[in-house]
Amino acid sequence: MSERVLTGITTTGTPHLGNYVGAIRPAIQASQQQDNESFLFLADLHALIKCHEPDKIQQSTLEIAATWLALGLDPDMTVFYRQSDVPEISELCWVLNCMAAKGLMNRAHAYKAAVASNLEEKQDADFGITMGLYGYPVLMAADILMFGAHKVPVGKDQIQHVEMARDIAQRFNHHFGEVFTLPEAVVEDDVAVLQGLDGRKMSKSYGNTIPLFLPPKKLQKSINKIKTNLLEPGEPKDADTSTVFQMWQAFSTPEQTAEMRQAFADGIAWGEAKKQLGALINDEIAEARERYESLLANPKQIEETLLHGAEKARSYSRSLLADVKQAVGIRPLS
Secondary structure, three states: OEEEEEEEEEEEOOOEHHHHHHHHHHHHHOOOOOOOEEEEEHHHHHHOOOOOHHHHHHHHHHHHHHHHHHHHOOOOOOEEEEEOOOHHHHHHHHHHHOOOOHHHHOHHHHHHHHHHHHOOOOOOOOOOOOOHHHHHHHHHHHHHHHOOOEEEEOOOOHHHHHHHHHHHHHHHHHOOOOOOOEEEEEEEHHHHHEEOOOEEEEEEOOOOOOOOOOHHHHHHHOOOOOOOOOOOOOOOOHHHOOHHHHHHHHOOOHHHHHHHHHHHHHOOOHHHHHHHHHHHHHHHHHHHHHHHHHOOHHHHHHHHHHHHEEEEEEEEHHHHHHHHHHOOOOOOOO
């Protein structure tokens, strides 16, 4: 029996190396496995929570879709869609809102962090907090439950949202019968979490990212900005605390990793290590970069692909929403 695996990415920025290593590459690899039924979507409704720049959301949608397709996502073998093109998700979200306990939402990490930040700044606890932020876990639950996902690959910071989706589904099933599949969060321990230019997790919010498809010279220029220590050439360097080595490991074979670890022990110069890292990353993404640039120049092709994916998605969502409505009593009168 095949398992349904669901992954989404929010359309609020340009894909970077951390997105590629942590989410895009493993999701595409999973979609190529015969025993997986993959649902991959652009979370543009989620983007509205934190981005109020229309052009930015549209451009990000284009760039992210082009990235997935350029890197080998096969829209014929997966269900690849834009969240907003499946209106059943928003309708299901309302039904789930009517089952989601407010106390559960009060415990959501993003909401609690926003409240804590307000209090620290001597503001009202709910200053600047929208219902979109507060209800984010319910929309995510709708994303997951709509397609009967068995597995939801997430980072450790997203486990809570999958658990909330499971809690809401269990509550609904208890009241109205077994309608929803209970999802399971999957945290891949062997998937790398890349450090950024400053040594912290690579993230748009930290401004420390390296865009995925930079031209070779700009890619190398960005890599040269990675923070290192003042150890001179010839002085042994600690691979396990180095952002340069950690990034190398995410793109190299086991043999290449072992060779670079030895080079660090032998005192490789930081400039040489960064030069080799730039060449390694470029070798992996060069062909995809060409396809990406070609796709960006043809947004109509991407739009058609997404609309085709939405029709595939709706073949599932219409049926599930009909079951939900029947269960809660929103039914024809005859």
